[in-house]
Amino acid sequence: MCGIVGYVGFQECPLILLDALKRLEYRGYDSAGIAVVHDKKILFHRAVGKLINLEHHLLKHPLKGTIGIGHTRWATHGKPSELNAHPHVVDDIAVVHNGIIENYVALKQEIQQKGIVFSSQTDTEVIAHLIALFIKEGNRFEDAVRKAISRLKGSFALGIICAQQPHKLIAVRKESPLIIGIGDGEYFIASDAPALLPYTKRVYFMNDGEMAILSPDGMELVDFKGNILPFKTTEIPWTPLLAEKAGYKHFMQKEIFEQPRVITDTFRGRFDPETGEINFEEFDLGQIGDLKKIWIVACGTSYHAGLVGKYMLERLCRLPVEVDLGSEFRYRKPIIDRDMLLILISQSGETADTLAAMREGQKKGVKTLGICNVLGSTLARECDFVIYTHAGPEIGVASTKAFTTQLTVLYLLSLYFAAWLQRLSSSEVKQYLYDLMELSSKIEAALSAAEEIEALAPKYAKFKDFLYLGRGLYYPIALEGALKLKEISYIHAEAYAAGEMKHGPIALIDENMPVVVLAPKGDTYEKIRSNMEEVLSRQGKVIAVTEPDCREIAEKAEDVIKVPEIANPFLKTILYTIPLQLLAYYMAVFKGTDVDQPRNLAKSVTVE
Numbered sequence: 198m199c200g201i202v203g204y205v206g207f208q209e210c211p212l213i214l215l216d217a218l219k220r221l222e223y224r225g226y227d228s229a230g231i232a233v234v235h236d237k238k239i240l241f242h243r244a245v246g247k248l249i250n251l252e253h254h255l256l257k258h259p260l261k262g263t264i265g266i267g268h269t270r271w272a273t274h275g276k277p278s279e280l281n282a283h284p285h286v287v288d289d290i291a292v293v294h295n296g297i298i299e300n301y302v303a304l305k306q307e308i309q310q311k312g313i314v315f316s317s318q319t320d321t322e323v324i325a326h327l328i329a330l331f332i333k334e335g336n337r338f339e340d341a342v343r344k345a346i347s348r349l350k351g352s353f354a355l356g357i358i359c360a361q362q363p364h365k366l367i368a369v370r371k372e373s374p375l376i377i378g379i380g381d382g383e384y385f386i387a388s389d390a391p392a393l394l395p396y397t398k399r400v401y402f403m404n405d406g407e408m409a410i411l412s413p414d415g416m417e418l419v420d421f422k423g424n425i426l427p428f429k430t431t432e433i434p435w436t437p438l439l440a441e442k443a444g445y446k447h448f449m450q451k452e453i454f455e456q457p458r459v460i461t462d463t464f465r466g467r468f469d470p471e472t473g474e475i476n477f478e479e480f481d482l483g484q485i486g487d488l489k490k491i492w493i494v495a496c497g498t499s500y501h502a503g504l505v506g507k508y509m510l511e512r513l514c515r516l517p518v519e520v521d522l523g524s525e526f527r528y529r530k531p532i533i534d535r536d537m538l539l540i541l542i543s544q545s546g547e548t549a550d551t552l553a554a555m556r557e558g559q560k561k562g563v564k565t566l567g568i569c570n571v572l573g574s575t576l577a578r579e580c581d582f583v584i585y586t587h588a589g590p591e592i593g594v595a596s597t598k599a600f601t602t603q604l605t606v607l608y609l610l611s612l613y614f615a616a617w618l619q620r621l622s623s624s625e626v627k628q629y630l631y632d633l634m635e636l637s638s639k640i641e642a643a644l645s646a647a648e649e650i651e652a653l654a655p656k657y658a659k660f661k662d663f664l665y666l667g668r669g670l671y672y673p674i675a676l677e678g679a680l681k682l683k684e685i686s687y688i689h690a691e692a693y694a695a696g697e698m699k700h701g702p703i704a705l706i707d708e709n710m711p712v713v714v715l716a717p718k719g720d721t722y723e724k725i726r727s728n729m730e731e732v733l734s735r736q737g738k739v740i741a742v743t744e745p746d747c748r749e750i751a752e753k754a755e756d757v758i759k760v761p762e763i764a765n766p767f768l769k770t771i772l773y774t775i776p777l778q779l780l781a782y783y784m785a786v787f788k789g790t791d792v793d794q795p796r797n798l799a800k801s802v803t804v805e
């Protein structure tokens with residue numbers, strides 16, 4: 198949700214900033230801008246719409262400078278416009294901001310009373326004015342920044358430059374992510390690691406309440422009172438190639454097809470199939486204590502993973518599990534006991550509502566476990582324990598490989614707890630682990646249906662509404678399939694637990710309502726078959742997702758997508774996810790929407 202970048206060093210930086218912004222564009226894409234210091238003046242360009250517009254502007258009117266900041270925006274305050282785009286420039290100061298200033302109205306009125314006129318509707322502009330005012334009062338640049346941020350309430354990651362200090366880039370973090378990239382005589386800042394990968398892998402993940410003063414001569418880290426802080430750098434294991442499209446048309450397509458590999462990366466090294474021993478290097482059970490209940494909290498796709506996790510944990514461990522949306526959890530005043538474990542699932546590790554749930558749990562003294570993809574993210578750092586999904590950078594805004602790797606971790610975690618609680622014998626655990634080792638080749642087989650699924654797009658892309666039906670473990674998969682379709686093809690889609698259909702949604706069914714029916718072999722096969730009959734007898738068009746020998750389903754459905762057979766019902770959920778991702782993808786491609794950057798969305802939702 199907004200991406201910010203910055204550079205100070207010896208290289209001409211406008212194109213570096215632009216390139217870094219391109220790698221962050223998934224965080225917001227309604228407007229963008231860059232500011233540099235040149236000849237003790239702030240020079241800047243801003244443009245509405247995607248970064249390409251800013252790029253064209255920069256090519257026509259190049260900027261020069263070895264220090265600068267940049268921003269790609271997802272609007273919170275003020276519609277997308279050139280005036281509302283960042284950087285916000287006031288006198289000698291330019292600011293880029295990710296977050297929300299909650300008290301900006303009061304601050305704005307206070308500043309306006311001094312006769313100062315605002316040029317935008319954003320909350321960010323107050324920051325630039327405050328710093329400029331403190332500089333006018335005779336404060337040094339860094340002191341003016343500290344004084345200004347002491348007046349702010351809310352969340353902010355900031356990059357700030359000053360025309361009179363052409364070698365000083367200031368970075369500030371409170372509740373919005375910010376990473377410092379460390380080069381040789383040069384420093385970078387960025388909201389997220391992919392922006393830095395081509396330039397450096399040595400980074401410092403800023404903590405809340407820290408301010409960094411960066412110059413070609415070095416980096417000084419202070420708290421908001423100005424006390425000097427020590428810092429330790431980390432190497433990011435990702436390579437720049439992982440954040441490229443590698444010949445695919447879209448990041449989403451690449452990420453769908455990467456799933457066999459990243460799922461293996463996620464479970465590799467975490468168990469011994471011979472002994473059935475599962476090992477999470479990141480934590481051990483002794484630290485969790487008495488485990489009576491699990492609560493899972495997440496948002497969006499990660500929430501759907503949590504719903505599948507509930508089925509897995511309850512069935513394999515016989516532990517009660519609740520699942521909540523981040524945005525609902527804390528305002529519901531949940532009853533939290535100390536002997537429960539709070540699991541937070543987040544690809545980015547920066548989702549504001551999920552982080553708020555984590556903090557709420559920690560306040561009540563409960564242990565927190567994060568399942569997260571991004572190294573050094575807030576969730577990964579602030580949870581008591583973290584398990585990483587090794588999905589690599591997920592750039593497509595619609596989450597795909599993050600979801601299936603989250604399911605992989607939840608599966609392993611369920612087995613881990615089940616073994617510990619002695620709900621499964623060691624031979625049962627071993628069998629479940631063997632099943633996991635087969636999964637990647639099955640996913641390859643599921644992906645081989647891509648062309649057939651693509652061929653369905655022209656037939657179905659004209660419909661305005663879709664229904665997705667699933668039962669049990671496959672109900673959350675239906676929810677996820679419907680979410681994917683809505684997000685990238687803008688087709689309205691709803692998912693129902695198939696047994697609920699008769700309680701209302703059946704009224705919607707007619708020849709204009711394609712219904713995607715998830716019909717896996719197993720306990721509920723006959724039930725879902727009856728649900729399909731109910732749809733067919735009301736002229737609904739059924740796209741059945743089922744296994745090769747399920748002839749009764751195949752004969753009756755309008756179209757059939759076949760998923761390779763696997764006996765393990767938990768892992769089958771992953772296989773059934775693949776065609777739904779592909780269906781949404783090809784429908785969106787056929788409709789010509791912006792697959793990787795769908796309208797109104799941003800990759801990490803860092804505001805409430």
Ligand code: F6R
Nearest residue numbers: 497498499543544545548595596
């Ligand atoms: C959907 C999607 C979102 C995210 C949600 C949570 O495709 O990407 O629904 O799943 O915003 O994000 P994380 O997992 O980063 O907390």
